[in-house]
Amino acid sequence: xxxxxxxxxxxxxxxxxxxxxxxxxxxxxxxxxxxxxxxxxxxxxxxxxxxxxxxxxxxxxxxxxxxxxxxxxxxxxxxxxxxxxxxxxxxxxxxxxxxxxxxxxxxxxxxxxxxxxxxxxxxxxxxxxxxxxx
Amino acid sequence: xxxxxxxxxxxxxxxxxxxxxxxxxxxxxxxxxxxxxxxxxxxxxxxxxxxxxxxxxxxxxxxxxxxxxxxxxxxxxxxxxxxxxxxxxxxxxxxxxxxxxxxxxxxxxxxxxxxxxxxxxxxxxxxxxxxxxxxxxxxxxxxxxxxxxxxxxxxxxxxxxxxxxxxxxxxxxxxxxxxxxxxxxxxxxxxxxxxxxxxxxxxxxxxxxxxxxxxxxxxxxxxxxxxxxxxxxxxxxxxxxxxxxxxxxxxxxxxxxxxxxxxxxxxxxxxxxx
Numbered sequence: 054x055x056x057x058x059x060x061x062x063x064x065x066x067x068x069x070x071x072x073x074x075x076x077x078x079x080x081x082x083x084x085x086x087x088x089x090x091x092x093x094x095x096x097x098x099x100x101x102x103x104x105x106x107x108x109x110x111x112x113x114x115x116x117x118x119x120x121x122x123x124x125x126x127x128x129x130x131x132x133x134x135x136x137x138x139x140x141x142x143x144x145x146x147x148x149x150x151x152x153x154x155x156x157x158x159x160x161x162x163x164x165x166x167x168x169x170x171x172x173x174x175x176x177x178x179x180x181x182x183x184x185x186x187x
Numbered sequence: 188x189x190x191x192x193x194x195x196x197x198x199x200x201x202x203x204x205x206x207x208x209x210x211x212x213x214x215x216x217x218x219x220x221x222x223x224x225x226x227x228x229x230x231x232x233x234x235x236x237x238x239x240x241x242x243x244x245x246x247x248x249x250x251x252x253x254x255x256x257x258x259x260x261x262x263x264x265x266x267x268x269x270x271x272x273x274x275x276x277x278x279x280x281x282x283x284x285x286x287x288x289x290x291x292x293x294x295x296x297x298x299x300x301x302x303x304x305x306x307x308x309x310x311x312x313x314x315x316x317x318x319x320x321x322x323x324x325x326x327x328x329x330x331x332x333x334x335x336x337x338x339x340x341x342x343x344x345x346x347x348x349x350x351x352x353x354x355x356x357x358x359x360x361x362x363x364x365x366x367x368x369x370x371x372x373x374x375x376x377x378x379x380x381x382x383x384x385x386x387x388x389x390x391x392x393x394x395x396x397x398x399x400x401x402x403x404x405x406x407x408x409x410x411x412x413x414x415x416x417x418x419x420x421x422x423x424x425x426x427x428x429x430x431x432x433x434x435x436x437x438x439x440x441x442x443x444x445x446x447x448x449x450x451x452x453x454x455x456x457x458x459x460x461x
Contacts, residue, residue: 148359155229155392156320156321156389156390158389159370159389182319
């Protein structure tokens with residue numbers, strides 16, 4: 054699975070095996086083309102159950118449907134929104150096309166789906182809180 | 188004058204006073220305001236938009252000012268306290284005295300990452316995680332789990348050798364000292380340490396772990412070391428770069444200080460060693 058082979062080896066082999074087992078198989082194997090444009094629609098939509106949790110990603114309208122950030126709004130996921138069990142996970146696209154989320158902010162991964170999976174790993178079953186958190 | 192010391196050389200009394208001052212800021216609510224500010228910038232700073240606290244040239248002066256604010260808050264509780272720094276290239280093991288129960292406490296337990304010793308363990312009742320991105324209200328760590336090794340001194344030296352402070356496009360894709368120190372590119376220093384600690388330190392609300400301050404105090408010291416190695420090199424961009432803080436532009440959220448005002452740390456504090 055190219056999707057898995059490209060993931061940075063941050064998790065153990067066992068966790069990766071669990072990932073493969075938990076993935077529904079509906080997941081498309083191809084992913085975003087890494088560009089520096091940050092344009093909307095640069096990553097593919099996904100919807101799967103990963104480690105028992107539903108993760109979804111899709112192009113979003115962008116344009117500040119939430120008030121997060123010190124600049125008073127704006128969606129910073131490059132026009133892409135990610136959800137864990139229906140709660141939006143704040144994601145961000147880096148200049149090199151890699152992605153991070155507020156749950157693992159210092160550790161870029163290749164795709165929004167990988168960011169969603171990393172968040173599920175990190176959450177260990179805990180619920181995500183809607184952002185902004187305050 | 189404030190002297191920032193290596194955490195490994197603090198006396199028992201210095202550790203006790205630092206911890207007590209941090210706990211008092213938590214108790215009176217001032218601590219969590221720092222967490223909130225940091226997370227707001229983390230989610231707001233973007234490579235293709237306005238960026239101030241991270242992924243930009245002002246990463247270093249912004250955190251210098253942020254740490255100064257925190258240090259002044261600590262000193263309002265106990266005037267003898269200074270921020271210690273953690274040289275993770277030397278104290279690179281979960282067995283370091285930094286993680287002992289008389290200072291920051293150790294790593295989290297396997298099941299849920301919960302830190303269960305030290306003054307910041309949830310069981311002590313003194314360290315509720317109030318500003319958070321998920322439902323968990325206890326301090327978590329997974330030392331060495333997200334990435335096996337902390338940076339080495341040789342890796343630090345390779346970054347300190349870089350002669351240019353920062354380069355266009357002034358973001359996570361940049362070449363130069365700042366971005367290599369921040370870690371979006373190259374051997375990865377600052378970012379990797381956040382990942383190595385794990386728990387809240389790996390998230391946007393990383394100041395929930397008091398080690399945040401010791402990590403950034405060392406990043407700040409590395410900036411000072413870089414300046415001494417490259418006295419001819421200065422902060423860049425000097426002027427005219429959109430979305431990033433130029434040398435003489437003021438920084439949010441304070442709006443009263445520019446990078447130019449923060450290049451010299453010595454009016455505010457010195458270090459125990461050069």
